[in-house]
Amino acid sequence: MAVSKRGATTTSDDETPMGPTGRPYHGFPTPPKLDGHGPARIISLCNQKGGVGKTTTTINLAAALAAYGRKVLAVDFDPQGAMSAGLGIQTHEIPTIYDLLLDSKRDPKEVVVHSRVENLDVIPANIDLSAAEVHLVNEVAREQSLSRALRGVSADYDVVLIDCQPSLGLLTVNALTASHGVIVPLECEFFALRGVAMLIETIDKVRDRLNPTITLDGVLATMFDARTLHSREVLERVVDAFGDDVLETVIGRTVKFPDASVSGMPITEFAPEHAAAQAYLRLARELVARGAVA
Numbered sequence: 077m078a079v080s081k082r083g084a085t086t087t088s089d090d091e092t093p094m095g096p097t098g099r100p101y102h103g104f105p106t107p108p109k110l111d112g113h114g115p116a117r118i119i120s121l122c123n124q125k126g127g128v129g130k131t132t133t134t135i136n137l138a139a140a141l142a143a144y145g146r147k148v149l150a151v152d153f154d155p156q157g158a159m160s161a162g163l164g165i166q167t168h169e170i171p172t173i174y175d176l177l178l179d180s181k182r183d184p185k186e187v188v189v190h191s192r193v194e195n196l197d198v199i200p201a202n203i204d205l206s207a208a209e210v211h212l213v214n215e216v217a218r219e220q221s222l223s224r225a226l227r228g229v230s231a232d233y234d235v236v237l238i239d240c241q242p243s244l245g246l247l248t249v250n251a252l253t254a255s256h257g258v259i260v261p262l263e264c265e266f267f268a269l270r271g272v273a274m275l276i277e278t279i280d281k282v283r284d285r286l287n288p289t290i291t292l293d294g295v296l297a298t299m300f301d302a303r304t305l306h307s308r309e310v311l312e313r314v315v316d317a318f319g320d321d322v323l324e325t326v327i328g329r330t331v332k333f334p335d336a337s338v339s340g341m342p343i344t345e346f347a348p349e350h351a352a353a354q355a356y357l358r359l360a361r362e363l364v365a366r367g368a369v370a
């Protein structure tokens with residue numbers, strides 16, 4: 077069979093199918109059962125570019141890890157509250173991440189909400205969070221506020237995922253300071269790499285000054301359309317730029333995601349057999365295989 081570098085149907089020499097990132101397509105084994113839970117590894121989903129799939133990835137990766145028996149806490153760190161809404165959580169007049177950030181005496185467990193998905197809890201956000209940056213500016217250790225707020229809960233979970241807002245401001249710096257790792261979702265479209273240098277610079281600065289052990293857990297290509305040359309070319313450029321940091325799992329473009337969001341369910345519950353649900357389950361397995369998640 078003719079082997080083209082990144083086609084989905086081609087084969088490598090040892091007959092392992094090639095994936096869209098130009099590497100052999102591994103299925104990744106089902107994660108082993110855990111004996112106990114916690115302490116959590118904390119991972120931020122971060123990209124200051126809007127609409128690249130941060131929230132969709134937080135929701136669906138969280139649900140996929142929960143389906144593999146991991147105890148997951150998803151933290152909404154965007155005043156839009158889209159992650160909370162996408163998991164069917166009404167955020168009007170309830171305590172949110174904002175209350176935890178601004179009041180160090182507050183017990184974080186009072187702010188945690190159980191989602192409808194087994195093993196998946198949420199710390200919600202709403203528009204109140206938009207005032208947080210202004211308030212935090214005058215705080216002592218203002219970059220460490222989220223880190224402090226999560227200290228009281230992260231021991232109970234295997235993984236904490238933080239859905240960042242599309243900015244590189246103080247809230248995102250707080251998320252990076254609180255995190256062990258960061259996943260950067262990139263939409264497979266022409267301007268995907270624009271601004272990524274600034275994001276990497278921000279991560280480097282946080283590593284230098286605030287959080288010396290933060291690692292790039294992976295770059296995740298989202299909204300990939302294998303039928304278009306454009307999508308394939310963009311993915312090729314992403315792989316050229318980030319090499320093995322590009323996760324092998326690629327999330328395809330499908331209208332099932334907007335549909336699932338409207339229903340307030342992760343895709344793994346809304347359409348479990350759909351390729352998109354399978355992709356997030358595979359992402360969960362890949363992250364466990366890479367050691368990014370227990």
Ligand SMILES: Nc1ncnc2c1ncn2[C@@H]1O[C@H](COP(=O)(O)OP(=O)(O)OP(=O)(O)O)[C@@H](O)[C@H]1O
Pocket residue numbers: 125126127128129130131132133154158240241242298299300327328329330331333334337
């Ligand atoms: N793989 C996909 N295929 C098709 N649509 C998608 C996919 N992933 C996300 N979307 C849709 O694209 C839009 C943006 O996605 P999402 O909200 O996850 O991005 P975001 O990076 O969190 O955006 P923001 O920067 O505004 O927070 C949403 O309407 C979502 O339903």
Ligand SMILES: [Mg+2]
Pocket residue numbers: 130131132154158239240241
């Ligand atoms: Mg978002």
